[in-house]
Amino acid sequence: MNTTVAENKVDVHYSQSVLQSIKEKLIAADMINQLDVADALKELLISNGFTLRLLLKTSAPELAKILGIDEYITKLVRDAAKKIIKDRHQNTI
Helix, strand or coil: CCCHHHHHHHHHHHHHHHHHHHHHHHHHHHHHCCCCCHHHHHHHHHCCCCCCHHHHCCCCHHHHHHHHHCCCHHHHHHHHHHHHHHHHCCCCC
């Protein structure tokens, strides 16, 4: 009987971590979807696991290489991410 209780605790913990991971991915996808860029670019960013912060930490040449797009487009994407972060910061003040 103790084994069953221990197994249930592990399952609950595992489920919570899975749910937390899903929640984080949904939040990241929601933020990416707020970017003022083409939907195809949003889908590309989401499918590659980008968050706004990761997007801004990644250099333009590296981002262009990862996504297979022109560096000029990466600049537009990064500028859109900066705008969202700036707007969110202003709304919290």
